[in-house]
Amino acid sequence: MQPHQRFPIEDASQVGEARRAALQLASGLGFDAEASGRLALIVTELGTNLHRHVGPGRQAALLMAAVDGEVEVLSLDQGPGMDVHRCLQDGYSTGGTAGTGLGAVRRMAARFEAFSAPGRGCVMAVRAAATVATAAQRGWTLPQAGxxxxxxxxxxxxxxxxxxxxxxxxxxxxxxxxxxxxxxxxxxxxxxxxxxxxxxxxxxxxxxxxxxxxxxxxxxxxxxxxxxxxxxxxxxxxxxxxxxxxxxxxxxxxxxxxxxxxxxxxxxxxxxxxxxxxxxxxxxxxxxxxxxxxxxxxxxxxxxxxxxxxxxxxxxxxxxxxxxxxxxxxxxxxxxxxxxxxxxxxx
Missing domain, CATH: 3.60.40.10 (PPM-type phosphatase domain)
Structure with missing residues (x-):
């Protein structure tokens, strides 16, 4: 397994750095244009959320690696935490935005998992697949044993x-x-x-x-x-x-x-x-x-x-x-x- 790259998110410019690194990973894995676009949006949304809602000094970072032919993105922070269920609903926002970003991330992801606790921050794990077909199949056709x-x-x-x-x-x-x-x-x-x-x-x-x-x-x-x-x-x-x-x-x-x-x-x-x-x-x-x-x-x-x-x-x-x-x-x-x-x- 390849090591994850870590990208601290302390200011807005670091979101772009993480997005460019994600697209380099995608290129090496043969992502098509549509899949690369989805990945860019996922990384931008996760990074922007860290910048807006967590802020500096709280271990806000994105981790990325190529895993099983997909790009895995982990969002980590030690911020105030959030209500993940409500934040995934379109229209819900605590920062004056349209409130569609996190729900869109889940829809674009091949696999999405998240956990948050009040005062303890949040961890999200997202997989982006190389094509629409693999995105639809990944994670939903695994055998029960194992x-x-x-x-x-x-x-x-x-x-x-x-x-x-x-x-x-x-x-x-x-x-x-x-x-x-x-x-x-x-x-x-x-x-x-x-x-x-x-x-x-x-x-x-x-x-x-x-x-x-x-x-x-x-x-x-x-x-x-x-x-x-x-x-x-x-x-x-x-x-x-x-x-x-x-x-x-x-x-x-x-x-x-x-x-x-x-x-x-x-x-x-x-x-x-x-x-x-x-x-x-x-x-x-x-x-x-x-x-x-x-x-x-x-x-x-x-x-x-x-x-x-x-x-x-x-x-x-x-x-x-x-x-x-x-x-x-x-x-x-x-x-x-x-x-x-x-x-x-x-x-």
């Missing part, structure tokens, strides 16, 4: 390449989700995490055991500087997962009543590890899985934001990153939830 998984990946300040990486491999009866944090940051760290991503997908028939997959990857990873890695097997038939890892990529299962940390080994894959072990966990009802690199603070909680765990995984990942980014290293947050019918999450 998981919704989304992630946010930012490079360290001053870097254009992230040393973190994450990916998902889909198999018949289970999915494998990995997050890797290459030692240090920059191109050499990215080489290590990219190597782990490739090894996961190149394995002819991955074992049921995440520990066995990582043991097999350890020697090939010696060609790199090494990485902290956590690999999770998500079972499709039963609400359960198995995890193995080396290093400080953290994992938690969180619901309204459960907050359980996932145990991994010390060490660095490709450098030195103890014998890797599998740890098995039941998946509690209504729980979400969160994996993150050490670019995110470890002591965070979500129980002070009622309703957030019912939002989409991209929104949850964006919320965690917005509030708990250390700001001095690469940072990745990946969130998985048992698949729900695709819909707009409006809390």
């Amino acid at each position: 998981f919704d998984i989304a992630g946010v990946n930012l490079a360290a300040p001053g870097e254009h390449i992230s040393g973190d990486g994450w990916t998902v491999r889909h198999l018949d009866d289970h999915w494998l989700v990995v997050v890797a944090d290459g030692l240090g940051h920059g191109p050499d760290a990215a080489e290590a995490s990219d190597r782990m991503m490739a090894l996961l997908h190149q394995t002819p028939a991955p074992a049921a055991s995440p520990a066995a997959v990582l043991e097999r990857a350890h020697d090939p990873m010696r060609m790199t500087r090494g990485a902290a890695v956590t690999l999770v097997r998500l079972d499709l038939a039963t609400p359960a997962l198995t995890v193995s890892g080396a290093g400080n990529v953290s994992g938690r299962l969180i619901s309204g009543v459960v907050d359980r940390s996932l145990m991994v080994q010390h060490g660095t894959l490709g450098v030195q590890v103890r014998r890797l072990q599998d740890m098995h966990y039941e998946w509690p009802a209504h729980a979400v899985l969160v994996l993150h690199s050490d670019g995110i603070q470890t002591r965070w909680k979500l129980d002070d934001v009622p309703g957030l765990l019912q939002a989409g995984p991209a929104v949850i990942a964006g919320w965690i990153l917005r509030d708990h980014l250390r700001g001095r290293d690469d940072a990745t947050v990946v969130v998985a939830v048992p698949r729900r019918p695709a819909s707009s999450q409006t809390q």
Whole structure:
């Protein structure tokens, strides 16, 4: 997965910068003229909303990346919050405008999710597709079995390449989700995490055991500087997962009543590890899985934001990153939830 570009929105000129970057992404993905126009309007509307209603000093920013052939745009802020349901209705405005912008964003998007809390700001996650046909289909024809998984990946300040990486491999009866944090940051760290991503997908028939997959990857990873890695097997038939890892990529299962940390080994894959072990966990009802690199603070909680765990995984990942980014290293947050019918999450 490519890292997200971050565009702070402190003044109106930065909205144009974000729009131009979005169109560059669209061009690389083969967007047609109509789809590019939709994306430009989406970014302009989201950026303008941040400038008008949030203002400076409140972490207002747009994050953008190419994801699955689409452009993903996340709008983050720590402003006063808003009533998302009312703001999506045409004609509703708190700033003297026509009040059609956010509703138009939802109509133009291939997928739209949003969550806001009073005094805690808002996170919106929008996907723009390359053609009208894919926009109509995306997110509405997914099979019922499986998981919704989304992630946010930012490079360290001053870097254009992230040393973190994450990916998902889909198999018949289970999915494998990995997050890797290459030692240090920059191109050499990215080489290590990219190597782990490739090894996961190149394995002819991955074992049921995440520990066995990582043991097999350890020697090939010696060609790199090494990485902290956590690999999770998500079972499709039963609400359960198995995890193995080396290093400080953290994992938690969180619901309204459960907050359980996932145990991994010390060490660095490709450098030195103890014998890797599998740890098995039941998946509690209504729980979400969160994996993150050490670019995110470890002591965070979500129980002070009622309703957030019912939002989409991209929104949850964006919320965690917005509030708990250390700001001095690469940072990745990946969130998985048992698949729900695709819909707009409006809390």
